[in-house]
Amino acid sequence: MATVTLNVKGMSCGHCVKAIEGALGELNGVERALVDLQGGTVTVEYREESVSVDQMKEAIEDAGYDVA
Numbered sequence: 001m002a003t004v005t006l007n008v009k010g011m012s013c014g015h016c017v018k019a020i021e022g023a024l025g026e027l028n029g030v031e032r033a034l035v036d037l038q039g040g041t042v043t044v045e046y047r048e049e050s051v052s053v054d055q056m057k058e059a060i061e062d063a064g065y066d067v068a
């Protein structure tokens with residue numbers, strides 16, 4: 001299991017948290033996604049053999065947010 005923390009721009013409320021955690025949760029290989037609204041980050045626990053960080057960035061961007 002691996003962990004990565006991504007800086008995400010544009011998250012402002014509980015809806016954003018749900019949108020991002022939901023988008024990441026749909027990716028095969030993502031075990032857990034946890035948004036820190038104050039810090040503007042999302043920490044993801046994932047299986048490296050199943051999903052890449054680029055795929056996570058893409059999912060976040062598809063949900064309408066920017067990854068720094």
Ligand SMILES: [Cu+2]
Binds near residue numbers: 015016017
């Ligand atoms: Cu929001």
